[in-house]
Amino acid sequence: MKQYPVAVRLASAAGAVVVLAMAAYVGWAREPRTFRLPPPLQAGLNDIKLMASGIGGAPPEAFFAMGKPYEAGSFELSQGKRLYSWFGCAACHGDGQGGKGPSFIDGWWLYGPGLVSIVASIRDGRPHGMPAFRDKMTADEIWQLAGYIKSLGAYSAHLSAPGRNDDKSPIPAENRAPAEILFDPGPTPHHPDQGPTP
Amino acid sequence: MRSKLNLRAGGLLLALPLCGCNGTQSALHAEGQAATALKGLILLIVLVCALVWIAVVGVLFWALLRRRTEFAAGNKIHDHRLRLAVYSALAATAIIVAGLTVASFYATRALYSSHPPDVIVQAKAQQWWWQFTYADSENRPLFQTANELHIPVGKDVLITLEALDVIHSLWIPALAGKQDMIPGRRNEQRLHAERQGIYRGQCAEFCGIQHSHMALVVVAEDEDDYAAWLAEQQKPAADPITAEAEAGRAVFLGKPCAACHTIRGTAAKGSTGPDLTHIGSRQTLGAGLLPVTRGSLAAWIADPQTLKPGNNMPLVPLSSDEVRQVSAYLEGLR
Amino acid sequence: MMGQLLRNSSLVLPPLVWAVSLQMGEIMPYADCGRGSSLTGWIAFAAATFAALGCCMLWLVRTRSLNTNARFVDHVGLITGPVFTFALLMQGAAALLIDPCAH
Amino acid sequence: MTKDDPILTPRDTDIADAELHARLMRTWTSPPGLWAAIATVDHKVIARRYIATAFVFLILGGILALAMRLQLSRPEARYISPDRYNQIFTMHGTNMMFLFAVPVMEAMAVYLVPLMVGTRNIAFPRLNAFSYWMFLGGGLLLWLSFALDTAPDVGWFAYVPLSGPEYGPGKRADLWAQMITFTEIAALAVAVEIVVTVFKQRAPGMSLDRVPVLVWAMLVMAFLVIFAMPAIMFASSTLILDRLVGTQFYNPAKGGDALLWQHLFWFFGHPEVYIIFLPAVGMVSTILPTFVRRPLFGYMLLVGALIATGILSFGLWVHHMFVTGLPRVGESFFTASSMAIALPAGAQIFCWLATIWAGKPVFRVPFLFVLGFIVTFVLGGLTGVMVASLPFDTQVHDTYFVVAHFHYVLVGGAVFPLLGAVYYWFPKMTGRMMSERLGKLSFWLIFAGFHLTFFPMHILGLIGMPRRIYTYQPELPWAGLNLFVSLSSLVLAAGFLVFFIDVVRSRRSGLPAGRNPWGASTLEWATASPPPAYNFAHIPVVFSREPLWDEKDALPVTSGLRTDRRELLVTSLAAAIPQARESVPEDSLWPFFAALATSAMLIGSIFTPWAVVWGAFPMAVTLIGWFWPKGTKEEMS
Incomplete structure (x- = not known):
């Protein structure tokens, strides 16, 4: 076995680290x-623990077991x-800026910015006109929709x-964080504790 | 030689009973004007090319195996003769190629007609199904249907081609060559069926995960059948006749089905998915995936993502009774 | 000097006019279809004539000197030129035979 | 020419061979060790690496092909999910085109061109090293993404809007686009080196009409790369911009055009075929004369055909777009140009046939591959005439007929000659012969397996089977032929297995080759096998096209180059008259670091446009290091 100089050994170690880091990064960004969804996972996704107020709560274990795909995938x-378009959300919420229903990109969430709250709102409905979609969508569809709505209201662009859509859209593409561009706090500043987490 | 043999093999294959429920889908089984012209050209070019190939390989083997009297490298007379042979082979190539080129120009001419068409149908492709809109003589839309095109035999049918999402390509090989459907552009395709029959077509441009299951059926029928079909399709959906189907309609309208599908004559007015007004009269379901039967309708509604993974029909949670009822209702929509 | 210029220009003429005709074939059918003219064909045949002219000119002015490199370049031109002429003739035939409105 | 003091500067004149060898080795060889291996700029080392890496990608791509054949072996099979299948066929195409075919052909050029023109290293050797590292980075990026289920799934052509922002979620299409950029940088770098090497570093006396056909082929290929690749670089960059920054190049709703992508892609994509095929023409034209013991017939015609094909290849791209609805007249113009390609292609075939006719064939393995190439390529060329015909193409476009056609052209037309070339030049590269017995076995397996696999696909296409489908329905009459094709592909795979076994075996224990085992005529055989780091002890002088045949006793050489530093001879473009001695860069790690910095920038720009800004700084640092003047050693003399 040939003895390589220290510099060489360091360099090869560095090379290996770079390759591993690349692998790890891509692994983290993995998007299967x-x-x-298999039925047990479907059932598991319904298992959210909502606070008594209906605002905020803990996601189910299935959500973590799947690697939190609905926020990052x-x-x-x-x-x-x-x-969002198939189930007619736009009828009330427009392109995200609201209509009959509240806007998602004004920095203000009636029921808090957490994903679980949004899931609960879609699944169970809310007072003043938000219908329940429990019987219309499967659990994973509700999570997918909730993840999208949350990303719509994000303040900073997420990877x-x-x-963007291949059509004329009045709001900036989701990957450019429309809430950040469109949100106008106006005379009264928004509630930092209620603002969407990026 | 190989090409010829295989052509024969292809012919044999064609003789097998392919004209089953899904119709033929083969460029060599031409039933339309354009396809017949194309088939003639295909056979001509294949034949000429097969002969050329045999000649070249024959010369190669001759050159390899011929008896050599002496080693004649640099032999001036020899080289001169070879040069003559090469240049005459080149001249022959030029003549053959020019002939084939002009033949293909003539065939191109045959594909196009400036006559006004007898029937105009608007086709819109989307991931992963086809929408067809029939219009009256003033070009007002009459009705929509999906994945099934009816055309009268012996008439010129103009299909206007548009794509709603990505690029697709309409290909009904027994009737005509393919033509792309490109977002932001409008293409045209002429069909002229020479004989009655059912012809299968398929999307030819890769369009995403379910590109493989984006087929359509073309029914070429005589004038009377076509007129009857048109009249039938223009009617709104039939009312359910059984209690089960009645319940199925209620489920359909109450659940999100109606958000994406239209059934004329009911409150269902969605435009994302195919128009289901006369789904029961169609040959296939899921763009050529399954024959329309009650069982396949139920299977499709219960689990579209297993039958056609990745397609755009979301799973709607229904109880097994509800699935039965909806499938009964849809099957009755003839 | 003049001979050199002539040789070089007849060398590049066939590919050049071929490229021009190819582009015109993409542009002119729209105009032809609208006006019922057949400019595409005229351009292609004119280009074919120029290409053939280039080949002939090269044949006439090709160097007979002992400079093997110059002879070599002429040879290459004499071999490639006819190919482009052939393509241009076929293009002209296409413009003759096919309706400019056909899509 | 030089102002050096002739007494003080050590030259290669009047030194005994052994002493000269020792001195040149001291100057030209890289020290042992990994670090030095990374730093090396020897064209032979880099080319061997390039070739080995490309063959690894060939094996990986072949495994993907077998996976696809498994999935298609019966109707509605569920071995592979549609999502994975789409990744697999995209990976297969992308990998074979960008990571195997083009790089391996360029790598052969990197190895052979300097030896064949009789010089000591390729021009811009550090750029050459940089090119390899970029190629490796692109390959790793693509395959890592595949291993982690984020591989591109939009086809190797990545048509918009399917690959665009709305229909291509995730980073899949971005990874594809950046991988393109990696490999294009690598390819362009090599192309520039080849052009300069051929133009300025030919051995004295090697005037244009004495340049070996392989070198001509590589030169034309390099020009094709230089003119074609910018189109795809533009395309992939604008795609990334559309996806990441929100430009609208390909969005019809805002004035973009989806067809623009196809024009750009195929303006590159068609010459790409010739970038792969023309080097193979060169290989065949080099191997053939050796085994028929006769100079190539029709040298002029062949070179003219190469050049004509090269130029014509830029006027064919619309034949990939015959069914997009462009005016038929305009499309027919491309039919005309595509048909005209048959003339130069025919000229090549006829010249080879005439060479065989006039020669005395010796049936060794490389020659067998050449014969297999002729039989296969003629068929592929004839189906090329078919798809060049617009109306014919409306039926077979995007069907298995086209799959069959381009495999005939690319495997039959390029891989067969390449395998022949490996058998032919393996002794030169390693000093050992490959096995004649295993070689014949692998040839027959590959030849038979290839035809059994791909010929039936013509019929499948004609009877209606479209491309890129992950499955088909049982009612369709395709199941029998598909099963046959899938089984035949195993024969083809077995042939390649035998080939790789032979390579590994011969590398370790093949018979020693000697200088010129085949009795060939070109300059690379004038030096030892494997060639020493300095290639030639004295730069040869060339008086004919077949220097080793015409100068049987001793090759005339020139002398006067210095031995204490790396120097080579610069000659004039046309007549190859010596003009100057030029010193050649020493080994350097900077190309490696520059490739790392460039890779980081390119990968970063998948995720944020700011990576282009911040990534520019490390790149600038590495480039400054790379080009930092290093005193007298780098001076021009």
């Missing part, structure tokens, strides 16, 4: 696509975007975001 987010 599932089109049909751009495929899930783009599915959420499609569900995983659906791309």
Whole structure:
């Protein structure tokens, strides 16, 4: 065995670290696509623990077991975007800026900025007109939609975001954090504790 | 030689019973004007090329195996003769190629017609199904249907081609060559069926995860059948006749089905998915995936993502009774 | 000097006019279809004529000197030129035979 | 020419061979060790690395092909999910085109061109090292993404809008686009080196009409790379911009155009085919004369055909777009140009046939591959005539007919000659012969396996099977032929297995080759096998096209180059008259670091546009290090 000088050994170690880091990074950004969730996971996703007030709560174990795909997976987010239009969310919430229903990108969340709250709002409905989608969508679809709505209201662009649409859209693409661009706090500043977490 | 043999093999294969429920999908089984012209050209070029190939390989083997009297490198007379042979082979190539080129220009001419068409159908492709809109003589849309095109035999049918999301390509090989459908552009395709029959077509441009399951059926029928079909399709959906189907309609309208699908004559007015007004009269479901039967309708509604993974129909949570009812209702929509 | 210029220009003429005709074939059918003219064909045949002219000129002015490199370059031109002429003739045939409105 | 003091500067004149060898080795060889191996700028070392890496990608791509054949062996099979299948066929195409075919052809050029033109290293050797590291980075990026389920799934052509922001979620298409950039940088670098090496470093006397056909082929290929690759660089960069920054190049709703992508892609994509094929023409034209013991017939015609093909290849791209709805007249213009390609292609075939006719064939393995190439390529060329015909193409476009056609052209037309070339030049590269017995076995397996696999695909296409489908329905009459094709692909794979076994075996224990085992005529055989780091002890002088045949006793050489530093001879473009001695860069680590910095910038720019700004600083640092003047050693003389 040939003895390499220290510099060489250091360099090869550095090379190995770089390759491993690349692998780890891509591994972290891994985006497997599932089109049909096995029923146990479906059931598990429904298992959210909501606070008594209906605001905030803990995601179910299945969510963590799956690697939190609904916040970080751009495929899930783009599915959420499609569900947003298929299930007629735009009828009340417009392109995200609100209509009959509240806006998602004004820095203000009636029921808090947490993903679980959004899931609960979609699943169970809310007073003043938000219908429950429990019987219309499967659990993973609700999560996908919730993830998309949350990304819509994010204040800073996230790596995983659906791309822009290939049509004329009045709001900036989701990957450019429309809330950050469009939000106008106006005379009264927004509530920092209620602002969406990026 | 190989090409010829295989052509024969291809012919044999064609003789097998392919004209099953899904119709033929083969460029060599031409039933339309354009496809017949193309088939003639294909056979001509293949034949000429097969002969050329045989000639070249024959010369190669001759050159390899011929008896050599002496080693004649640099032999001036020899080189001169070789040069003559090469240049005449080149001249022959030029003549053959020019012939084939002009033949293909003539075939191109045959594909195009400036006559006004007898029927105009608007086709819009989307991931992963086809939408067809029939119009009246004033070009007002009459009705929509999906994944199934009916055309009268012996008439010129103009299909206008548009894509709603990504690029697709309409290809019905038994009737005509393919033509792309590109977002932001409008293309045209002419069909002219010479014989009655059912012809299968398929998307030819890679369009995403379910590109493989984006087929369509073309029904070429005589004038009367076509007129009857048109009349039938223009009617709104039939009312359910059984109690089960009645319940199915209620489920369909109450659940998100109606958000994406239209059933004319009911409150269902969604435009994301295919128009289901006469789904029961169609041959296939899921863009050529399954024949329309009650069982396949139920299977599709219960679990579209297993049958066609990644397609755009979201799973709607229904109880097994509800699935049965909806499938009964849809099957009755003839 | 003049001979050199002539040789070089007849060398590049066939590929040049071929490239021009190819581009015109993409542009002119729209105009032809609208006006019922057949400019595409005229351009292609004119280009074919120029290409053939280039080949002939090269044949006439090709160097007979002992400079092997110059002879070599002429040879290459004499071999490539006819190919482009052939392509241009076929292009002209296409413009003759096919309706400019066909898509 | 030089102002050096002739007494004080050590030259290669009047030194005994052994002493000269020792001195030159001292000057030209890299020290042992990993660090030095990374720093080396020897074209032979880098080319061997390049070739080995490309063959690894060939094996990986072949495994993907077998996976696809498994999935297609029966209707509605569920061995592979559609999402994975789309990644697999995209990876197969991208990998074979960008990570195998183009790099391996350029690598052969990097190895052979300097030896064949009789010089000591390739021009811009550090750029050459940089090119390899960029290529490796692109390959690793793509395969890592595949291993981690984020591989591109939009086809190797990545048509918008499917690859665009709305329909291509995630980083998959971005990874594809940046991998393109990696490999394009690598390819462009090599192309520039080849052009300069051929133009300025040919051995004295090697005038244009004495340049070996392989070198001509590589030169034309290099020019094709230089003119074609910028189109795809532009395309992939604008795609990234559309996806990441929100530009609208390809968005029809805001005035972009989806067809623009296809024009750009195929303006590169068609010459790409010739970038792969023309080097193979060169290889065949080099191998053939050796085994028929006769100079190549029709040298002029072949070179003219190479150049004509090269120029014509830029006027064919629309034949990939015959069904997009462009005016038929315009499309037919491309039919005309595509058909015209048959003339130069025919000229090549006829010249080879005439060479065989007039020669005395010796059936060794490289020659077998050449014969297999002719039989296969003629068929592929004829189906090329078919798809060049617009109306014919409307039926077979995007079907298995086209799959069959381009495998005939690329495997039959380029891989067969490449395998022949490996058998032919393996002795030169390693000093050992490959096995004749295993070689014949692998040839027949590959030849038979190839035809059995790909010929039926013509029929499949004609009877309606589209490309890029992950499955087909049982009612369709394709199942039998597909199963046959899948089984035949195993024969093809077995042939490649035998080939790789032979390579590994011969590398360790092949028979020693000697200088010129085949009795070939070109300059690379004038030096030892494997060639020493300095290639030639004295730069040869060339008086004919077949220097080793015409100067049987002793090759005339020139002398006067210094031995104490790396120097080579610069000659004039046309007549190859010596003009200057030029010193050549020493080994350097900077190309490696520059490649690292460039890779970091490119990968970063998948995620944020700011990576272009911040990534520019490390790149600038490495480039400054790279080009830092290093005193007298680097001076021009």
